[in-house]
Amino acid sequence: MTAQLFSTRVEPEKRPPILVENLTKKFGDFVAVDHVSFAVNAGEVFGWLGPNGAGKTTTIRMLLGLLHPTSGSTYVLGYDSARQTKAMHAVVGYMSQQFTLYNDLTPAENIRFYGMVYGLRPAALRARQAEIIHMAGLEGREKSLTRSLAGGWKQRLALGCAIVHRPGVVFLDEPTAGVDPLSRREFWKLIYAMAKEGVTVLVTTHYMDEAELCQRVGFISQGHLVALDTPAQLKRLQMRGEVLEITVDNAEAAMRVLKAAQTSRILPLDEIALYGAQVHAVVNNAEQSVEAVRAILAAQGIAVRSINRIAPTLEDVFISAVKV
Amino acid sequence: MHEIAISTEGMVKIFKTGKEERCAVDNLSLQVGCGETYGLIGPDGAGKTTTTRVILGLLTRTAGKSSVLGFDSMLEPYAIRERVGYIAQQNVLPADLTVLENMRFFASVQSVSKEDQKKRIPELLGFAGLSDFTGRLTGKLSGGMKKKLALACSLIHSPQVVLLDEPTLGVDPVSRREFWNLLGNLRAERGLTIFVCTPYMDEAERCTQIGLIYAGKLIASGSPAQIKGMIPGQVIELTPSNMEAAEKLLDGTDGLLEVQSYGEKLHVLVDDFTRRKAQVEARLDAGGVAYDALRQIEIRMEEAFISLVSQQAGRDNAAQVAPAVNQAGGTP
Numbered sequence: 001m002t003a004q005l006f007s008t009r010v011e012p013e014k015r016p017p018i019l020v021e022n023l024t025k026k027f028g029d030f031v032a033v034d035h036v037s038f039a040v041n042a043g044e045v046f047g048w049l050g051p052n053g054a055g056k057t058t059t060i061r062m063l064l065g066l067l068h069p070t071s072g073s074t075y076v077l078g079y080d081s082a083r084q085t086k087a088m089h090a091v092v093g094y095m096s097q098q099f100t101l102y103n104d105l106t107p108a109e110n111i112r113f114y115g116m117v118y119g120l121r122p123a124a125l126r127a128r129q130a131e132i133i134h135m136a137g138l139e140g141r142e143k144s145l146t147r148s149l150a151g152g153w154k155q156r157l158a159l160g161c162a163i164v165h166r167p168g169v170v171f172l173d174e175p176t177a178g179v180d181p182l183s184r185r186e187f188w189k190l191i192y193a194m195a196k197e198g199v200t201v202l203v204t205t206h207y208m209d210e211a212e213l214c215q216r217v218g219f220i221s222q223g224h225l226v227a228l229d230t231p232a233q234l235k236r237l238q239m240r241g242e243v244l245e246i247t248v249d250n251a252e253a254a255m256r257v258l259k260a261a262q263t264s265r266i267l268p269l270d271e272i273a274l275y276g277a278q279v280h281a282v283v284n285n286a287e288q289s290v291e292a293v294r295a296i297l298a299a300q301g302i303a304v305r306s307i308n309r310i311a312p313t314l315e316d317v318f319i320s321a322v323k324v
Numbered sequence: 325m326h327e328i329a330i331s332t333e334g335m336v337k338i339f340k341t342g343k344e345e346r347c348a349v350d351n352l353s354l355q356v357g358c359g360e361t362y363g364l365i366g367p368d369g370a371g372k373t374t375t376t377r378v379i380l381g382l383l384t385r386t387a388g389k390s391s392v393l394g395f396d397s398m399l400e401p402y403a404i405r406e407r408v409g410y411i412a413q414q415n416v417l418p419a420d421l422t423v424l425e426n427m428r429f430f431a432s433v434q435s436v437s438k439e440d441q442k443k444r445i446p447e448l449l450g451f452a453g454l455s456d457f458t459g460r461l462t463g464k465l466s467g468g469m470k471k472k473l474a475l476a477c478s479l480i481h482s483p484q485v486v487l488l489d490e491p492t493l494g495v496d497p498v499s500r501r502e503f504w505n506l507l508g509n510l511r512a513e514r515g516l517t518i519f520v521c522t523p524y525m526d527e528a529e530r531c532t533q534i535g536l537i538y539a540g541k542l543i544a545s546g547s548p549a550q551i552k553g554m555i556p557g558q559v560i561e562l563t564p565s566n567m568e569a570a571e572k573l574l575d576g577t578d579g580l581l582e583v584q585s586y587g588e589k590l591h592v593l594v595d596d597f598t599r600r601k602a603q604v605e606a607r608l609d610a611g612g613v614a615y616d617a618l619r620q621i622e623i624r625m626e627e628a629f630i631s632l633v634s635q636q637a638g639r640d641n642a643a644q645v646a647p648a649v650n651q652a653g654g655t656p
Contacts, residue, residue, distance in 0.1 A: 045588070051496040052467055151368055177494070180367025181525060181626050182633060185585055192567065192588045208497055209526050209626060213587030252359070255512035273501075274508030275529050276361075276548050315526070318497050 015078045017042050017169050017200040018063065022072035025058050032058045034223035035072065040216075045191060045201045047214030051322055055223045056204055060171060063202075064094060077168050090118070093167035097174035099158035103147035107138050107157050110146055111164055118165035125164075132160035135190065152183025159190060163199075170194065172203040176210060188213050208315035217314075221322035231314050239312045240320045241270045242286040246279040246293060247305040254279050257300045258293070267292055271319075282316070329485050329517040330356040330379060334388035337374050348374040350540035351388070356533065358484075361511050361518040363531035365629070371540040372521035373413055376489050379519075380410060392485060406434075409478035409486035413493065413521075419463030423454055423473055426462055427480065434481035441480075448476040452506065468499025475506060485517040486510075492522065504530045525626040536629055543636045548625060555628045557581045558597040560604060561621045563589045565614040573611040577603055584630055591627060 018040035025033040033055040040046040050056040061067040063074045065085035074081040079088035101110050111132050115125040133142055136156035146154065155175065163170060172191075176184045188210075195201055203214065211217050212231045219227040227238050248254045255274050258281065261267040267289070270282040283289040286309040294304050312320075337349040349371045356362040364372050377383040379390050381401030390397040392404045417426050427449065431441045449455045452472040457465065462473065471491055478486055488507075492500045504527065510516040520531070528534045528548050535545040544551050557579075564570035570590060571583055579595040594600040597620045608615050 051498045180370075180523075181629055183367075185630065188587045189567070189585045195588075196567075206494075206496055206500075207524070209624075215588070252512040252515070255508065259509075259512070271505075273505045274361075274512060276532050313526075315497055315501070319501055322498060 015075050016040060017077050018046070018202060019075040020059070020063070020072075021074070023059065023062060023069055023074060024071045025055070025062060025067065026070045031223050033062070033069075033220075036220065036223070036225045037072075038218050038225060038228055040200055040202060042200055043195050043198045045195050045203065045213075045215045047211045047217035048202055048204045048220070049208075049211055049217055049318065050220035054220045054322070056220055057173070059220065060173060060202075060204070064092070064171065065089070090165070091168050093162040093165070093170040095158050095162040095170070095172050095175055097177045099154050101146050101154060101158055101161065103145065105146055106143050107133065107136070107146055107149070107153075108142045110157060110161055114161040115164045120165060128164055128166075132157075132164065135193075136160045137186075150183075151179045152186065155179050155183065155187055156190065159187070163194070167199070169200045169202070172201065174204055174206065176205065176207065184210070208313065208318060211318075212314050219318060219321050226321045227317070234317050235312055235314060238321055239317045241282045241284055243310050243312050243316055244281045244283055244286055244289065244293065245275075245306075245308045245310045246281060246297075247277070247307070248279070248297065248302055249305070250302060251277050251279055253300070254297055254302050257297060257302060261296050267296060280310075282320075327358060328355055328394075329358045329360070330354070330362070330392050330487075330519055332375075332379065332388065332390040335375070335378060335385060335390050336387040337371075337378050337383060338386045348540050349378065352537075352540070352542050353388075354535050354542060354545060356517060356519055358517050359511065359515045360533050361507065361520065361531045363528050363534040364519065364521045364537055365523070365525065365528050365534050365625075366537035367523055370537045372537060373489055374540075375537070376410075376487050376519070376521055380404060380408065380487060406481070407484050409481070409483040411474045411478050411486070411488045411491050413489040415474045415489075415491075417462045417470065417474060417477065419461065421462055422459050423449070423462060423465070424458040426473060426477060430477040431480045436481050444480060444482070448479055451509070452476040453502075466499070467495045468502065471495055471499065471503055472506065475503070479510075483516075485519065488518065488520045490521050490523065492524065492527070500524075500527075525624070525629055528625045536632060538633050538636060541636070544628075544632050551632075552623050552625065552628050555593070555623050555631050557593050557595045559621050559623050559627060560592040560594060560597060560601065560618050561586070561589055562592070562604075562608075562618045563616045564608065569611060570608060570613045570615070573607045573613060574604065577607060579603075582631055582634070584627060591621070593627075593631065 016039040020036055020038050023033055023036045036059065048056060062069050063076060063081055065081040065088060068082050076088050077091050081088060108129055111129045112125060115128060120128060133139060138153060138157060176187055191201055205211055216230050218225055227234055246254060251274055258272050258279060262269040262272055268284060272281050290307050293307060297304055333353050335349055335352045339346045339348055352375060364375060366372055374383065378385050379392060379397055381397040381404060385398055393407055395403040421429060427445045449458060452475060454473060465473065492503055507518055511518060533547055534551060535542050544554060567585065574580060574583055574592060579600045581593040581595065584591040592604060601618055605618060
């Protein structure tokens with residue numbers, strides 16, 4: 001994919017649906033976003049990830065034209081976010097983690113409300129309302145109050161309201177916080193159904209297992225774009241160090257011994273942590289470290305059942321990428 | 325020394341509002357051994373918070389038994405409180421107190437002597453990585469630091485057991501990892517018993533024992549490996565060109581246990597990967613659905629949870645057909 005190469009000016013008609021060019025935002029002396037460039041292709045599901053305070057939301061606010069960049073620019077569906085905000089808003093959907101729905105209205109009324117805000121004609125709105133009710137699986141619940149709906153339904157309704165005007169780009173800001181795993185899977189099915197129709201989706205999440213569902217992800221840390229690739233490639237290429245899974249009879253004792261070895265620098269361990277009945281260690285080189293780990297544990301009378309190098313999770317990669 | 329730190333047996337909690345009854349905790353039995361890290365894992369509204377509060381004696385129990393360190397939740401709540409630390413969900417520490425003032429405040433609430441305070445407060449602040457922030461107003465701390473301070477405060481009276489209700493809610497992955505590393509250190513260094521509620525399936529891997537809770541019922545319990553072992557079969561992952569068509573084509577394949585959508589991918593649970601791989605491919609080929617290379621993947625907690633919940637929902641539906649139904653236990 002050549003998406004990350006869009007650093008020079010691109011002709012308007014050739015711009016990808018989301019284009020961020022050398023974007024910088026300063027608040028006083030604080031640089032919240034520092035020369036960030038990336039692009040999202042048509043129909044792509046893109047994950048925008050970063051720790052709190054890394055510049056994630058600031059970037060989205062600039063994309064939505066709610067905040068002006070200090071320098072650089074963002075384009076959504078070819079519109080300059082800062083200068084053509086109104087035209088851009090007509091073709092963009094946004095869903096926040098608060099699910100901005102009216103609890104005192106029924107699902108159908110919520111859809112009609114958002115449809116009217118976006119200026120849909122009555123006939124078009126009626127057709128669209130039926131579509132969204134169907135998409136969200138709300139048949140038979142059209143007349144219940146929104147407040148009485150379970151989280152998963154509310155979430156799908158909020159998505160429906162965000163796309164009532166058939167936007168070409170949809171921004172989803174932590175859309176699945178607090179929703180159960182089954183509903184989350186349903187929600188992601190909807191996301192990919194939209195993407196198949198050509199809608200471009202940018203989604204933020206704190207769930208790393210959910211980030212794995214994105215086709216491509218960007219990590220932002222302290223205002224810098226630190227990684228941009230598919231989840232599979234990131235796990236292959238981006239991880240600094242390798243993860244060892246150590247299985248022993250007494251994980252607590254092993255943890256104490258390895259922690260002491262790390263503190264006294266006998267063993268160079270980037271990270272050491274208990275995972276249930278096992279210990280995970282991040283090391284520079286797994287092959288070289290296995291025997292050292294085994295020896296240190298054996299010296300303290302702890303028999304090792306197995307030490308395996310395991311594939312890093314996206315969370316491992318994330319932690320490693322944002323660590324200074 | 326008790327072998328069992330937390331125990332519930334047939335615990336029930338029914339909330340009554342007017343004529344309506346809602347069963348939040350339904351005949352729940354669990355046991356947490358001393359030194360275990362027990363994760364009560366389930367989505368919002370499953371009954372995690374209610375379970376925790378009944379165990380602590382903060383809510384009355386409708387039926388069944390519950391105790392902490394051998395003390396009954398209803399009869400001896402004060403004995404429990406002296407020995408147990410608790411972080412409530414939406415835990416709010418006074419924002420206009422500094423980090424040190426908050427520690428002192430919790431110490432005096434728990435009647436920790438001045439001498440013990442002198443020793444423990446610096447120790448706990450060091451453990452939580454907050455030694456350099458003692459003078460900072462709590463309201464000015466980052467989300468992750470607030471959680472760590474809450475943990476330090478809950479440990480001020482050297483409890484044997486801590487109950488943590490969604491302690492990592494809303495914090496970013498870096499802070500979440502740091503928080504769990506602190507819990508791991510507490511387990512390794514102090515043998516602390518930790519009972520933690522969480523909606524994050526991946527946090528299950530950090531626990532020694534877990535209980536999966538859904539609609540007030542404990543649907544499975546055991547070590548993370550045991551829970552994953554409850555799911556028969558193996559998982560084939562593939563990315564089809566057309567999701568709906570692929571799901572229809574795969575329906576009825578021999579040895580098919582379940583199909584779960586996973587973003588743009590499908591997770592196809594079958595009895596035997598090597599035997600069924602070719603059959604799955606043949607069905608998709610015949611239906612004209614393109615797909616990338618099929619591969620076998622390890623089952624994770626999330627797949628296990630979804631599968632176990634679906635099985636439970638199937639049983640509940642079957643039970644509703646039968647005449648004897650526990651009305652109060654109906655799922656919302």
